Amino acid sequence: MKAPAWQPGAALALLLGLLGGLAGLQFLPRLLLPAEQAGLLAAALGLGVWVRWSRPGRTPLLLVLGVLLGLLWAQQRACWRLADGLAPAHIGQPVWVEAEVDGLPQALAGYGGVGGWRLPLRLLERPDGVPEQVSVSWFPGAGREQAPRAGERWRLQLRLKPVHALQNPGLPDTELWLLERGVRAQGSVRAGERLAAASAWNLAAARERIRAAIQARVSEPRARAVLAGLAIGDQGGIAAGDWALLRDTGVVHLFAVSGLHITWFAWLAAAGVHGLWRRSAWLCTRWPAPAAARWLGLAAALGYALLAGWGVPAQRTVGLLAVLVLLQSSARIWPWALALSLAGAVVGLADPWALVTPGFWLSFAAVALLMQAAPAEDEAAAGWRRLPQLAWQGLRVQLLASAGLAPLTLIFFGQVSLVGLLTNLVAVPLVTSVLVPLALGGLLLAPLWQLGTWGVQALFAGLELAQRLPGAVWWAAQAPWFIEALALLGVALALLRLPRAVRALGLALLLPLLLWTPARPAPGRFALTVIDVGQGSAAWVQTAGHALLFDAGPRWGGDSDAGARVVLPLLRAAGVNHLDALVISHDDADHSGGGASVLASLPVAARWGSLPPQHALQPVQPCRAGLAWEWEGVRFEWLHPGGPGEAAARDNARSCVLRVQDAAGQALLLTADIEAAQERELLQRAAPLRATVLLLPHHGSKSSSSAEFLAAVQPQLAFAQAGFMNRHGHPAAPVRERLAVAGVPLLTSAECGAWQWLSSQPPGSQACWRLQRRRYWLTAAPAGALDDEPD
Template identity: 40%
Template sequence: MVAFSLFFTLGVWYLQQQAALPVLPVYWPLAALVLLLPRAQRKELAFARRTAVLLCAALLGFCYSAWIAQLRLSDQLPDEWQGKNIVITGVVAEMPREHERGLRFAFDVDGVQTAGAHVPRHIQLSTYDEDSNDPLELNAGERWQLSVRLKQPHGSSNPYNFDFEAWALERNIRAIGYVYAKGDNRILAEQTSSPAYLVQHLRETVRSHFQKTLGEAPYAGVLAALAVGDQSGISQDEWLLFTRTGVNHLMSISGLHITMLAGLVFAITFWVWRRSTRLTLWFPARKAAALAGLAAALFYTLVSGYEVPAQRTLYMVATCTAMLLLSRTFSLSQLLSAALMVVLLADPWSVLSPGFWLSFGAVALIFYVTGNRLKKQHWLKEYGKVQWAMMIGLIPPLLALFQQLSLVAPVANAFAIPLVSFVVVPLTLLGTLPPFEWMLYVAHEAMVLCMYLLQMLDQLPYVVWAQHAPPAWTVVAGIGGALWMLAPRGFPMRPLGALLLLPMFLVAPQQPAAGSARLVVFDVGQGLSVSVQTHAHALLYDTGPDFSGEADSGSRILLPALRGMGIAQLDTLVLSHDDVDHIGGTKSVLLGIPVTNVVSSLPNRHPELQFAAHNEACADGQSWEWDGVRFEMLHPAAAHAVQAAEHDNERSCVLRIGTGQHSVLLTADIEKLSESRLLKLHPDALPATFLVVPHHGSKSSSSPAFVDAVHPRYAMFTSGYLNRFGHPKDEIVERYRAAGSQILRSDEDGAVSISMDAQDFKVERYRASHARYWQQGIRPAVAGS
């Protein structure tokens, strides 16, 4: 069973790496052939049959997940209805959550009033208060008529980044959009009788109870997240603290909390049940306790929002309960294998989630270091052994998935796990009941103590180890080394397992050779950010947009990508001009990675420069050379460095990067006035192999004379998907196409990587090189202002 489940998992994982779904009728009969294979008596035939069974297990996993994917992808928003007004009716399917400008919520569509329109059954909507004089007040379970504008799920596509489109598919969110404030939006019914919506209404009631009871208490948001899964009340600084100290898994509805609660209910029920002879004779105490633990896990999972990570834990608990009720004797590996199969059957996309690998890996490690060991130890020593196993055994997956480790995580988890799981969570859940609301204050004080201790740890000199993404073979070797080190006492030369961990730290990505450069034009939506790497130096040009008060492209996109690529520090950060879509991630970058020098057109006292160790103004005439690669600043004029121009766009820092016969021109948001200046003063420097098109393809830039002078082989438009400005404009795109340029767009191609030296120039589109079947094709252009 263990081998079968592992090969089934391999098949599911392999399907999720495909660029297109297979034609299933060809594969299903082949997978079913294993059922017809006779049992063989001879060893060589038995081996052949076992091999066939395992191969068919992988094929079954592949076919099953492909079939489920086809069913889910069949319900999607048609291209022609993207961005159009559509009137729909349906139910607010979950507790609305606040964002910086309104509410965000899931909506189940049960009717479409607009003739000819098709809307998927499950969508995600947002409201924006500034668009309406009378903001909507929506509650879970209410039935509404809404006028909406939708688009297909689309996220940024960058190396070492979160895949929003895969996340949306896993949660069956087949369209996203917003409520059109000027439409006919009205409530149709205050409550529906569906049990699922009643649970959501209960969650919202609990959250309101928390807000009323705790008021402005500093960690009320953390308690709400632990009780009902609403993480909107946890600030970005708090998440950063949790991540740096390695306890972020505790501050949401994690599998650990559900398991702990189920175990606690199991223990209490077992203790009470076995003291009644009548109850024990009627039904075994252990089975009754298992059912009670499963009920507690189900209740907590539902109240927390039935999120996918919680579902995985629930399925594992249900599998354990089923095996116990069937009175089957099973090993720990069989138990984990059965849970693995149940999770994958319920959610084939779980293999894409880091939480899937970390949760199953952590449980497997616990079984590995505690199961089937002859010597019984004191519980405190056993707990220490488990913490040691987590610290060593999770190094390979953490480096592979996140490229960083919390060095204080073992200490932080040693006190945070029992404090949060056994004190904060139980008291918080009891505090949801009106008679016991006073327990919320006790839970909050316990959380205050936990946060104080975490903040003390965070002040230590070395808290986080961050590095490059390790090659796959080093991760495999590291896993083997960790298992060797954690093997039972008596296993030969256990300390030597540490040697197999070293390649993950020592084998770094290959740096560009002298005289060559590697660039990445990131997909940051409507904005710009470009990294430049030479043999021994690194530069970042702009930092992309600020998405909200709690999220920006610096923390969400750039830092993970830079870390994964092996860029540990920046020699220069260029901030082209004072537009939020170009410098919105600056604070996160300056706080997250060492930056030697900042070059910008911003005033010296600009807020974004307060964390810069050294900064200077960009100006025409600046130039330098790194490792045989030439950097030249062509704009703005020196006078503009100290005196603002008529428009921020015209002060944009224009940077030319060249080696041999190839060059890249970064123009930010310059408009026709600046283009004229460049044509007059730098006509010889303008021809470029690769051009990041000015101002995202706006009509105010890319004059015919400028396009003819640059005459790029590649013209890259950095524009957001279906952005409200309508960038890039069709006539600008056609202007570059007519000039012979190959058109690249971040909203269609994702991040674009460039490798260049004196002779060669190579371009790679991330959406093409890492294509997945859930990604949509090229989107239609949308008219805009």
């Protein structure tokens, strides 16, 4: 029997199934077992034979076949990647390696403000059980007088630990980000010696030289960081506040050399080449203008991606564009959906993890929107008459891109810049036509960087004005996946060249996403979220109508803190747009470090705390024992400090202690950093300590959680907010033993991630975010492991 002719619909079904299978594995809590792999392989082979000789109607079978093939390939790639992991015997133990600094070192602030570097290393010689790609911190000290530079080869003594990152609802998964880049261990440099300088052709070393030149010539910090970001893709110097400004004004894509930026750059380069090429009859007779525009646009994208460091987002974007250029250059007419699906499948086969990252979908959508907006080749007028048409075309592309990418931005980042269209109309031509040429031109003529500095200052002054406009940013709670899927379908229907009724249906499908509001606790009940901030403290308590944040997490050095990076995104993803109370339990940086960021970004009705008069977060109301209030039938009561003497104590001893009790008697005890002496004071005053859930004092330090205190609290569950392999050894072994003797289960943020508890339900480990969102790459915390570097 002759096999039926291959149809575009069948090919599209196979490619979509392949994409679905590649992405589907990334949502599994574990990898497939050998028997499961064998079953899928047998099913794929059988289905392939059936499809080969089947009659018309095979399209659904091809979709299933694609899913099976995608699952099997993603499984194999994951096995290869995870096999290059850190063996347990090397965890926390010194190992000697020979390594090359395989990227730009990034400035890093350590304890006490000591400056260091984050080094991406490719290990050339290493013991068995040590992965090839690692990320380590370097701080000055004995045996560490000279910091390694990009491209250099070193002999280093490293102390490594498995990859482990904070896990919170509504936030990106950093462990996935590191897995995609092949980084399979993290750690610190203990000692080392340089073996060889970087070669003259080393790309990372060349980029570091460019960065050093910009830093030497440009004195203004913001301009220095922006010019380095635009020239070589180094965004490490851009301040956290500036990133927030760029996000709020909808122009962040112009300052991160991401897939979206590279795609836009390739499109502009192709448009410029096409316009100039058509003016030369000699060029057109040797190479048609459309072909020259496609290939030279791709070459421009490749060159820019290489200069920007050739990272994973750049690689997959250039790959996506290369496939599209090849298809467009073939002798056949490819439907745009089939061309995009084939390009996505090629990128997905090379990098299956890309299919569940925002960067891939933003790049993919940008390419689709540019294809949708591109005019026919015969639409262009000649000479100066083409300028109005080009202006309208650019405005049309900007309108379509802003409208099409807004739902994706809302889904991935929980916000849409309502002033983004206005700011992009100015920022896109200014950045792409002025700042980028000046940033690159400064490599040949350094005074151009001064012109670039003035341009950056003018742009940011305008962005700051736009940010202050009423309603500049619209934040939305994170909706369930099926509502997000409906919204994506709606965007596709609304933007495609379809009948008006179908487009109207697409717009209607966006409404559930825009109107979604998360459920709140019933009156008389409360919900607790213990936020994973590493070695620090932050807990969010919500009632039917109010929200309280107890501590705001640590400051990590420089302008980076948990308030901006973790607490605020989590609250916004949960639909919280204001706080009724912010509590800063005491002035230790691991509890108060994120407070300023929270206060700067969210309205706060009341501030409580135990802070010295000169503290930057003053004024606060003192949390005096005996003060109490109710919200929707939930009682909040301060238990500590108890008097003027305790309030005048220093640091941990004056920590605020808050008890929260619902209408049914279920209670929560938030203890901050009190120690054994304060526990005895609470017992002597006969404070109402009994609680269902206890957040362990001082992160589980051995100086707290005495047996008498635990007996008075009688918790059903204890939780320690402690960093993965933290340098303090929290929670301490004696505390673990006391809890075990008392029969109290213990959870930690290192093994649990964020933890959520609704007071109407029994507390348990099932509420750990690492279990709720279990993925095969997530690292478990080895009990009792210690480290002496910050997470």
